[in-house]
Amino acid sequence: MVHEKSCLIDVPTAEHPRPAAAATLLELMHAQGEVERLSEREQLLSSLLISVNAVLWAIDWETRRVLYVSPAYERVFGRSASLLLADYREWRNSIHPEDLDYAERSLARVLEQGTVEDREYRIITADGQIRWLSDKCYINQQVEPGKPVIVVGIAEDITEKKQLELELHRLATxxxxxxxxxxxxxxxxxxxxxxxxxxxxxxxxxxxxxxxxxxxxxxxxxxxxxxxxxxxxxxxxxxxxxxxxxxxxxxxxxxxxxxxxxxxxxxxxxxxxxxxxxxxxxxxxxxxxxxxxxxxxxxxxxxxxxxxxxxxxxxxxxxxxxxxxxxxxxxxx
Structure with a gap:
């Protein structure tokens, strides 16, 4: 009598553990999947940041070091993001001289209030254009002794809105x-x-x-x-x-x-x-x-x-x- 061979899956048990090479392969495949998923999320986040027409930023308050600025900075300011990351004064120097004192004083209020949402000021782009910004900022964590104070914010270009407001005011007056x-x-x-x-x-x-x-x-x-x-x-x-x-x-x-x-x-x-x-x-x-x-x-x-x-x-x-x-x-x- 002829007996057919059974097709059995080799399931590891305590008595018969999986070979080390197979375990390593599965771990590598799992790690590769995680890397791919992370890469996909990073690409998605990068695409979102590129499409958002607002400047996301973060600075170390004590050192005034810019920790992050989103791609929209170069579109709105017309200036190099790498220069800003190297020197915070790049942002400060772009503010309209008549608005500089207000912009700095209003930013400092974030230490007292935790958040500042009503900042509006003008900037001068690299090619000489004047634009209006609405800049909201806040401290992103509970300030603890010995830890850096990180201020994060979002600056939106509201030039068209301001121009419309000014035109309506002109017509009314x-x-x-x-x-x-x-x-x-x-x-x-x-x-x-x-x-x-x-x-x-x-x-x-x-x-x-x-x-x-x-x-x-x-x-x-x-x-x-x-x-x-x-x-x-x-x-x-x-x-x-x-x-x-x-x-x-x-x-x-x-x-x-x-x-x-x-x-x-x-x-x-x-x-x-x-x-x-x-x-x-x-x-x-x-x-x-x-x-x-x-x-x-x-x-x-x-x-x-x-x-x-x-x-x-x-x-x-x-x-x-x-x-x-x-x-x-x-x-x-």
Missing amino acids: TDVLTQTSNRRHFFECANQAFDTACAQGAPLAFLLLDIDDFKEVNDSYGHLEGDQVLRRIAESGRGILRRGDLFGRIGGEEFAVVLPGCVPEMALLVAERLGKEIQNLSFNYEGQAFGVTISQGLANLTEQDTTLDNLFARADTAMYEAKRLGKNRVLAG
């Missing part, structure tokens, strides 16, 4: 035709300047100016030409006034100026110069030349003025008196 402050924004700023002058005991002047016979300009040459007159007068005002002066269109053909820190004598000279500059403007409509003049009312801050409305009322009264007396002049009220 600017007179569309003349590109000066609109009435609401002008008086908001004027009231702030008034409060500051009163608190500091500093001089301040309020000037109102109105285009003489502006209705005749519109009636004779049309509203498009009238708009051109308003724009040219606004340009003259911006050219004469100082950087810190406030200038806005507060009515149809009426403009207002606030001159912080300007003594009465100087304010009068500014008003006279502005009147002459506008009188020298030349306009042309279908070959017909014409010009315009303005009447101005000037009011200077006194101890009796408790609100900006006091100055405004005096300047308004003086302006209408200037018109009554023949126009094209400045009167102080």
